[in-house]
Every structure is written in C-alpha cells, then in structure tokens.
Amino acid sequence: MTEEKTHHPEPSYLVNTGKHKGLMSWLTSTDHKRIGLMYMYAMMVFFIVGVLLGEIMRLELFRPGQQFYGPQVYNGLFTLHGIIMIFTVVIPGLAAVFGNFSMPIMIGAKDVAFPRLNLFSFYLYILGAAIALTSQFLGNGPPDTGWTFYAPYSIQTHTNVVAAVFGAFVLGFSSILTGLNFIVTMHRMRAPGMTFFKMPLFPWSLYATAWIQVLATPIVGITLLMVIAERWLRIGFFDPALGGDPVLYQHLFWIYSHPAVYIMILPAMGVITEIIPTFSQRRVFGYRAIAISSLAIALVGYFVWAHHMYTSGMSPTARWIFSLLTFLVAVPSAIKVFNWVTTMYKGSIDLKPPFLFALGFIFLFMIGGMTGLTLGALATNIHVHDTAYVVAHFHYIVFGGVGFAFFAAIHYWYPKMYGRMYNFKRANWAFGFLFIGFNLLYFPQFVIGIMGMPRRYYDYLPQYTLGMQLSFFGGILLLIGIILMLTNLFSKKGGKAPDNPWGGRTWEWTIPSPPPLENFDVMPEMGENETPYDYK
Amino acid sequence: MEHRDDIGAKLGMWVFIFTEILLFGGLFLVYAVMRGNYSADFHSAAHHLNAFIGTINTLVLLISSATVAMSITAVQKGHNRFAVLLLFLTLICAAVFMVNKYFEWGHKFSIGLYPGSDLMLTMNHGQVMFFSLYFFMTGLHMFHLVVGGIILTIAMVKVNNGSINSTRYVLLENGGLYWHLVDLIWIFLFPLLYLIT
Numbered sequence: 033m034t035e036e037k038t039h040h041p042e043p044s045y046l047v048n049t050g051k052h053k054g055l056m057s058w059l060t061s062t063d064h065k066r067i068g069l070m071y072m073y074a075m076m077v078f079f080i081v082g083v084l085l086g087e088i089m090r091l092e093l094f095r096p097g098q099q100f101y102g103p104q105v106y107n108g109l110f111t112l113h114g115i116i117m118i119f120t121v122v123i124p125g126l127a128a129v130f131g132n133f134s135m136p137i138m139i140g141a142k143d144v145a146f147p148r149l150n151l152f153s154f155y156l157y158i159l160g161a162a163i164a165l166t167s168q169f170l171g172n173g174p175p176d177t178g179w180t181f182y183a184p185y186s187i188q189t190h191t192n193v194v195a196a197v198f199g200a201f202v203l204g205f206s207s208i209l210t211g212l213n214f215i216v217t218m219h220r221m222r223a224p225g226m227t228f229f230k231m232p233l234f235p236w237s238l239y240a241t242a243w244i245q246v247l248a249t250p251i252v253g254i255t256l257l258m259v260i261a262e263r264w265l266r267i268g269f270f271d272p273a274l275g276g277d278p279v280l281y282q283h284l285f286w287i288y289s290h291p292a293v294y295i296m297i298l299p300a301m302g303v304i305t306e307i308i309p310t311f312s313q314r315r316v317f318g319y320r321a322i323a324i325s326s327l328a329i330a331l332v333g334y335f336v337w338a339h340h341m342y343t344s345g346m347s348p349t350a351r352w353i354f355s356l357l358t359f360l361v362a363v364p365s366a367i368k369v370f371n372w373v374t375t376m377y378k379g380s381i382d383l384k385p386p387f388l389f390a391l392g393f394i395f396l397f398m399i400g401g402m403t404g405l406t407l408g409a410l411a412t413n414i415h416v417h418d419t420a421y422v423v424a425h426f427h428y429i430v431f432g433g434v435g436f437a438f439f440a441a442i443h444y445w446y447p448k449m450y451g452r453m454y455n456f457k458r459a460n461w462a463f464g465f466l467f468i469g470f471n472l473l474y475f476p477q478f479v480i481g482i483m484g485m486p487r488r489y490y491d492y493l494p495q496y497t498l499g500m501q502l503s504f505f506g507g508i509l510l511l512i513g514i515i516l517m518l519t520n521l522f523s524k525k526g527g528k529a530p531d532n533p534w535g536g537r538t539w540e541w542t543i544p545s546p547p548p549l550e551n552f553d554v555m556p557e558m559g560e561n562e563t564p565y566d567y568k
Numbered sequence: 569m570e571h572r573d574d575i576g577a578k579l580g581m582w583v584f585i586f587t588e589i590l591l592f593g594g595l596f597l598v599y600a601v602m603r604g605n606y607s608a609d610f611h612s613a614a615h616h617l618n619a620f621i622g623t624i625n626t627l628v629l630l631i632s633s634a635t636v637a638m639s640i641t642a643v644q645k646g647h648n649r650f651a652v653l654l655l656f657l658t659l660i661c662a663a664v665f666m667v668n669k670y671f672e673w674g675h676k677f678s679i680g681l682y683p684g685s686d687l688m689l690t691m692n693h694g695q696v697m698f699f700s701l702y703f704f705m706t707g708l709h710m711f712h713l714v715v716g717g718i719i720l721t722i723a724m725v726k727v728n729n730g731s732i733n734s735t736r737y738v739l740l741e742n743g744g745l746y747w748h749l750v751d752l753i754w755i756f757l758f759p760l761l762y763l764i765t
Contacts, residue, residue, distance in 0.1 A: 145576050212583045220576035250587045254594035258704070265683035267700035268693065269598060275693025280601055284594055 042548035044451065049549065062147035063549060067154050068133030069449065071124060072442075074158065076518070078120040083514060085113040090473075090507045093500045096492055106490035107176035108191075112168060114179030115196055119203045120161045122434045123292055126299035127245075128157070128210060130441045131238045133449065135214065137540040137547065138232045138564075140223025140556040145216040149209055156206035164199025167192045178488060180289070183270030183281040187262050194260050201256045204249045204288075207295070211245030214238050223539075225558035232538045232564040233322050237302025240326035244291045244298075248334065252288030255281065279344050286337035294333040296430060297397075298326055300437030301368055304390050307444050308372050310536040311387035312379025315565045318371040325364035332361040342413045351410055358408035365401055369394060384534065385459035389440030392467050396432025400425060403478065418488075420499075421481025424474045432470055439466070439517065446521060447529030451546040454526045462517035469509025476502040538564055574738040581742040585749050588712070592753050595705050599760060602697045609694020614765040616681075617702070618672060622762035625668050626754065632661030633751040636720065636744045639727075646734045648727050655724040658747070662717045669710060673703075702761055709753055716750045719743040 043049055045065045048057040058066055089109050092099050132150070136143055144150050168174045171192030177185055181200075186193050218239050222231060231239075258269045259281075268274020270281040309316040316322065338346060338354040346354075372394060381387070403425040406412045416422065447453055476499035481487075485496045492500065532541040539556055540547070603610050639654035676699075680687040683703055688696050723740045726732040732740050 145573065146580060208587050212580055212587075215583055216576050216580045219579060220573055246583055246587050247590055250591035251594045254591050257708075258594075258598070261683070261700075261704060265700075267683050267704065268696060269700070275606070275697055277601060277605065280598065284597070287594075 042550065042553065044544065044546040045549045046450070046546050060151075062143070062151050064132045064136050064143050064147065064150060065449075065547060067150055068129050068131070070154060071128040071132065071157070074161070075121050075124065075129065078116050078161065080514075082113055082116040082121060083511065085109055085116070087507050087511060089113065090500075090504045092490055093492070094504050095500075096494050096497060098491065101490075103490045104173075104176060107178075107488070108168075108174035110488055111175050111178055111196075115164055115175075115200070117430070118179050118292075119164065119200050120157070122296045122430050123203070123207060124157060124210070125296055125434055126303060126438055126441060127214070127238055127241055127295070128153075129438075130234070130303060130445060131210075131214060131241075131299060134445060134540055135235050135238055136217065136221070137543065137551050138538050139218060139221060139226060139235055140539055140552070140558075141217065141221035142550045142552070142555075144213050145220055146213050150213055153206045153209040153213070156202055156209065160199045160202030160204075160206060162199075163202060164196050167195035167199065170195060180285060181256070181259060182285075183259065183262075183276070183278045184272060186259055187271045194263055197256045197259050201253055204253045204256075207245050208249045208253075211242035211249075214242040215246065218242075223556050223558055225560070225562070229320065229323065230558055230563060231323075233305040233316065233319070233326075234299070234302035234538075236323045237298045237305070237326045240330040241295050241298040244295050244330050244334070248288045248291040248295075251284060252292075255284040255288070258284075279341070279346075282341050282344055283338065286340045290337040290340065291330075291334050293426075293429065294329055296434045298329060300393070300434045301326070301365075303437050303441040303444070304372060304393055305368070306536075306538065307386050307390040307440055308375050309379075309565050309567065310444075310534050311382045311384060311390075312376045313382070313535060313567050314375055314379035315563070315567050316371070317374040317377075318367070319563070319565070321367055322371050325367045328364040329361060332357060332364070336361055336408075339408050339413075342410060343417045355408055355410050359405065362401060362405055362408075369398060369401075382534075384443075385454075385456055385463060386440050386444035386534070388460060388463050389436055389443060392463065393433060393436040393440060396428050396436060396470065400428030400432055403428065416481055418486055419481040420477040420485040420487055423487045424477035424481060427474045427477075432474070436466070436470075439463075442521065444534070445540070447533045448540055448545050448547065451529050451544075452524065452526050453529045453533065454520050455523075458516060458520040462513050462520060465509050465513030465516060467513075469506050469511075469513050471506070473503050473506030473510055476500070476506075537566055572736075574736075574741075577738045578741060578745070581745050585745060588749055588753075592705075592708070592756075595701070595708070596756070596760075599701055599705070602694070602701065606692070606694025606697060609692045610698045611765060613695040613698035614761065616699075617762050618675075619762045619765075621668050621672050622758055625665050626758050628661045628664050628668075629751045629754050632658045632665075633748055635661070636747045640737065640740055640744050643727060643732060643737045643740055644734055648730065648733065651727050651740075652724055655720055655727065658720055659717060659724070662713060662720075665713065666710065669706065705757055705761070709750070709757060712750050712753070716743070716747045719746060 045063055050057055050061070052060050058070060061067065089106065092101060092106060132144070172190045173192065175189070175191045175193045175196045177189060177193060181193065181197055218231070218235055261267050262269050262271060262276070266274065268276040270276040270278050272278060305316060305322055336354060336357045338350060339358045342351055403421070407416065407422065407425055443454070443459060480496045480499035483495065485492055485499070529545045531543065531545050534541070542556070543551060635654045635657045639651040639658070642651035642654060676682060681699060682688070683700050688699065720743050723732060723743045726739065
C-alpha cells in the first residue's frame with residue numbers, strides 16, 4: 033500500500049483542487065498552510081513599509097537640525113512605523129505565519145480546530161490593517177501620538193486618531209480569534225499518544241501565547257473603544273480636563289501591551305527551541321523546563337505592566353512590586369537560554385542558515401533581555417526612561433529577537449513550504465549583513481540614550497551626531513541584508529527540497545515537501561516511549 | 569470527511585466567554601477607579617436611575633436564562649416543538665428588556681442627559697462619569713444582547729427545521745452559554761449602577 037502511495041501521491045496544498053482558480057483559490061482557502069502563507073506575504077509587505085519608514089527617519093536624523101522635514105512629519109512617521117510594526121507585523125508575527133503553517137502538522141492534525149474561523153481571522157487582520165492605514169490619508173492628517181496613543185494627547189490631537197485606534201481594535205479581535213483557535217486545536221486535536229508533555233515545544237510556546245492573546249487583548253480592546261468614545265462623545269475617562277485619569281489609561285494600555293511583548297517573543301522562543309535540537313542533532317535539554325517556562329512567562333508577564341510607568345506617578349510600594357515581578361519574569365527566559373545552550377553542548381552542530389539565525393537570535397535576545405533589566409530596575413529606569421536607550425532595548429527584543437527568529441523560521445521551514453531549497457551561501461551573506469547592520473544600527477542608541485538623547489525627537493544636540501550616523505549606516509547595511517535575504521528566498525533557483533533536509537525529528541519532516549492538502553496519508557500516533565526529539 | 573467535535577466547539581465558546589468577561593473587566597476596573605475618585609458624585613448620580621425598571625429587567629433576563637437552559641434540555645429529550653416555544657419565550661424576554669431600556673434611555677435623552685449634552689457639561693465631573701459609564705456599559709451590554717438574540721434566532725430556526733436535534737445541538741448549547749454570559753454581565757451591572765446609592 034505504501035508503494036502505491038508513492039506512485040500516486042496526494043496533490044500538494046499548493047496545487048489548486050477546489051472550484052476556484054488562481055488568487056481566489058487562495059483567498060477562499062481554509063487550509064491552515066495557505067492561510068499561514070497569506071499572513072506571511074501580507075506581513076512581508078507591511079514589514080518592508082515599516083522598514084522604509086524607519087530608514088526615512090534615520091535620514092532625517094543624519095545631522096542635527098532639520099534636514100528634510102519638520103517635527104510634525106517625524107511624529108507621524110514614528111507613529112505609523114510603530115503601528116505597522118507592532119500591530120501588523122510582530123504581534124500576529126510568528127504565531128500567525130508559522131503557528132498556522134507548522135503547528136497542526138507538528139501535533140499530527142489535518143488542520144486547526146476551526147478552519148473557517150481561521151480564514152475569518154485573516155480577513156479581520158487585513159481589514160484592521162487597512163483601517164489603520166487609512167488613518168494616514170483621511171481626516172485631519174496622520175496620527176502623531178506614537179503607537180501607544182497616550183491620553184490625554186490622543187484625545188486632544190486633531191489628527192485622525194480614531195481610525196488608527198479602531199484599526200488596532202480590529203487587529204486585536206483577529207488576534208483573539210487566532211488564539212482561541214489554537215487553544216482548542218491543541219486541546220482537542222493532538223495525535224493519539226501525544227500527551228501535553230509529549231507535544232513539541234513550538235506548539236507549547238503557541239499554547240502559552242494563545243492564552244495571553246485571549247486574556248489580555250480584550251483589555252486593550254475596551255480601552256481603545258473608550259478612547260474613541262472620549263473623542264466622539266467628550267466622555268472624560270482619561271482626559272483630566274474632563275475629570276478623567278490619564279494614568280488609568282496607561283495602566284489599561286499596558287495591561288495588554290506588556291503581555292503583548294510575550295505574544296511576540298514566546299513563539300519566537302518556540303521556533304528557536306525547534307531549530308537548535310535539529311541542527312545539533314541532539315535531544316532538547318530540559319524539555320519540561322522549557323515547556324513550563326513558557327507558561328511561567330505568560331503568567332508572570334501578565335503582572336509586570338506597570339514597569340512602563342515608573343515615572344508616571346505610582347505609589348512606591350507598587351513600583352517596588354512591579355520591579356520585583358519584572359526581575360522574576362527574567363528567570364524563565366533565562367532558563368530557556370540555558371537550555372538552548374546546553375542542548376548544543378556535545379551536539380553534532382551543523383551550521384546551516386536557520387541555525388545561524390537562531391544563534392543570532394540568542395545573542396541579540398540576551399542583550400535585549402539584560403538591558404530590559406536595567407530598565408526594570410527602579411533607580412536606573414528614572415535615568416534612562418524615554419531615551420534612545422529604551423528604543424535600543426525594545427528593538428533588540430522585537431527586531432533582534434522576534435525578527436531574527438522570524439528569519440530563522442523562514443529559513444527553517446522554507447523547504448517544507450515550497451518544496452524548494454534556497455542558496456545557503458547567499459543566505460549566510462544575508463545573515464552577515466543583517467547581524468552587523470542590526471548591531472551597528474541599534475547599539476549606538478544605547479550609548480546616546482545613556483548620554484541623554486530622548487526618544488521621539490526629530491532633532492538632537494551635536495554630541496549625539498556620531499551615534500546617529502553610525503545608526504544610519506547600520507540601517508543601510510540592514511536594508512541590504514533584507515534585500516539579499518528576500519531575493520534569495522524568492523529567486524526560485526534552489527533545487528528541489530527533500531522531505532527532511534535538516535534531519536529534523538518532528539512530524540512536519542515525515543511528510544512530503546510541500547505537504548499534501550490533508551498533511552498526512554496515515555494519521556500519525558505517538559508511541560509509549562517516543563518523545564518529539566528522539567535524536568540518536 | 570466531516571470533522572465534528574462538539575467538546576472542541578464548546579471549549580472554543582468558553583474561551584471566547586473569557587475574553588468577553590475581560591472586555592467588561594476593563595470597564596469594571598474603570599468603574600472602580602472612578603467610584604473611588606468620585607464616590608459622592610456617584611452616590612448622588614445613581615439616584616437618577618430607575619431601580620424599578622432595573623429590577624424588572626433583571627427578572628426578565630433571569631427568566632430568559634431559565635427558558636434557554638430548558639430549551640436545551642427539551643432538544644436533548646427530542647421535544648423540538650417545545651424547545652422552539654422556549655426559545656421564542658427567551659427572545660420575547662430579550663425584546664421586553666430592550667423595550668424597557670428604550671424607555672429608560674429615551675427618558676434620559678428627553679431631559680437632555682446623554683454623553684456630550686449641554687446638561688452634562690454643567691454637572692460635576694463625577695456625575696458626568698457615572699452617566700457616561702452607565703451609557704457605555706449598558707450600551708455595550710445591549711450590543712451583546714442583540715448578538716445573543718441573533719444567535720438564538722438562528723438556533724430557533726434550526727431547531728424548527730430539525731437541523732438541531734437530540735443528536736446534534738452544540739450550536740444551541742453555545743448560544744445558550746453566550747446568553748448566560750449576557751445575563752451574568754447584567755447581574756453585575758445592575759447592583760453597580762442601580763442599587764449602590
């Protein structure tokens with residue numbers, strides 16, 4: 033019977049079998065793999081737009097004084113850059129793309145629990161992004177509040193805040209439905225024999241992520257609705273002139289937006305946890321510790337939000353507690369780093385591009401994490417709050433961490449997605465440019481931040497010129513790296529990919545590349561003594 | 569080919585209910601903070617709400633929750649016609665609730681009491697906040713009531729034509745769960761807005 037299967041294989045998910053052809057067959061598809069790819073294409077477009085906006089900002093900052101445009105344009109640029117990058121790229125990020133593509137296969141399912149809801153989430157995502165982008169063109173000009181929409185300025189500014197806020201609300205709804213779908217999928221659709229503690233660790237990280245999506249996003253949803261109500265109806269929730277409380281806005285905003293950082297980073301950690309055992313050909317070290325640390329991050333990460341607000345006015349006791357919790361949440365993250373490094377120890381390491389990106393992730397994530405602790409400490413925070421130091425810190429986490437994990441994940445699952453390889457040499461070059469460019473771009477921001485350069489200023493004092501210019505050149509290198517990487521991935525010149533190019537042990541490597549529509553010919557089962565990472 | 573997982577569908581509804589509770593949770597938090605800031609104003613403003621209509625509406629919603637629960641039992645036992653009747657009663661209750669709310673809101677609007685009105689601008693910050701929260705919270709609750717009503721209407725049609733029956737009724741169960749959520753939120757809104765005076 034198996035012989036017959038190889039002679040007449042099921043058509044791959046990339047081949048249209050439904051009643052629609054071409055683009056429509058994608059837009060109406062409820063297949064989790066296609067939806068994952070559609071998220072990826074959309075996200076790449078947004079990412080490139082966001083990158084270009086960032087480069088335009090760096091251009092203005094090349095020299096002190098006004099170069100090309102004034103403060104209002106700059107404010108609009110960093111707001112749009114933030115909204116695009118945060119809400120449409122890194123928050124859905126790895127969960128929407130690789131969670132959709134790989135997770136059902138990794139747990140031995142044909143699809144997610146609610147395939148149509150999954151497609152609906154995708155459309156909500158597109159709708160929300162479109163609404164957020166229209167804020168640029170309609171109304172009284174682009175929003176200039178920053179992506180945080182801090183009250184009372186977001187209430188008072190005449191720019192088109194409502195559209196941006198409503199777009200973020202719709203994107204949040206999309207995120208909630210994806211999380212809901214994944215929770216049910218992982219509870220109900222794991223293969224026979226695969227208990228929770230035999231599930232691969234990328235799905236584990238998605239499970240923790242999904243709970244944050246479900247439990248934190250509604251808070252920002254209602255908060256954004258209150259901002260809209262306040263702007264339209266003059267209800268004074270947050271504007272002190274109307275009796276409201278702006279610090280209350282900050283609390284409500286960060287109750288979501290800090291956990292949102294873990295929505296971004298947890299799936300990234302999950303991907304790294306898949307890549308490192310594969311390219312070390314070694315069983316992952318501390319499986320349970322990694323699985324539980326994902327949940328611990330999700331849980332503790334829910335209660336650290338006010339460390340964004342040390343300078344906003346809070347009781348010393350509250351600041352003390354939030355600082356302590358912030359330090360605690362670093363523990364499970366560090367557990368993961370130790371486990372990754374220990375997994376490599378005595379492994380037979382194969383330095384292929386996905387592994388290279390994963391190593392880059394660990395390096396950058398550690399810098400981002402450590403600098404996060406200096407921000408989480410009360411005394412140092414007062415000094416560097418709202419400076420370029422903060423900008424450098426969160427770019428190390430969000431771009432150096434999530435971004436590099438995203439690149440690692442593309443290079444890891446690309447052969448499975450398209451049944452094609454890419455050029456390793458060019459991928460390595462792209463990594464070199466990205467890694468050096470990234471550090472050159474953001475590391476000087478730490479330095480000038482400590483020196484006192486505030487964030488979100490279009491102009492600066494002469495002593496920051498060197499740092500700003502280094503950043504500019506870093507930005508150029510980074511851009512070259514991105515172009516190199518994308519042209520390499522989409523050149524279609526690589527040869528045909530085998531089913532298991534890396535020698536991986538999770539189930540996506542047991543099926544053809546690209547996978548057939550229903551993933552498995554024979555539904556897999558996990559034996560009594562099997563684990564997801566049985567390397568020799 | 570057909571994949572059916574009723575437990576999964578119910579699990580999904582429960583997770584969705586968690587998000588709804590947290591959605592309102594944000595508003596309850598704002599209510600708590602504002603009540604702390606302006607307790608005297610909240611106290612005086614709450615006297616303007618009609619506790620009698622509020623009580624009627626609470627009773628109506630409690631009855632509707634009972635009828636929807638009974639309709640599920642009726643479907644499980646194969647009494648589809650009775651289930652349709654019970655669902656119809658549920659929807660009647662929803663309509664009564666909405667009519668009451670219409671009169672309540674209408675009265676407030678007629679005396680010029682609505683967000684952004686001139687009257688509101690003359691009141692204390694805390695009173696404005698109370699009425700704003702009142703309109704915002706009950707408004708959002710009404711939106712959920714309408715959504716729940718639509719789900720139950722669909723369920724009623726499906727019970728009537730037999731596509732919901734004693735072997736498959738997860739849509740009705742989920743609709744019922746959602747309806748209980750709508751009820752539950754009101755159970756908290758009612759004392760917070762009407763009774764604490």
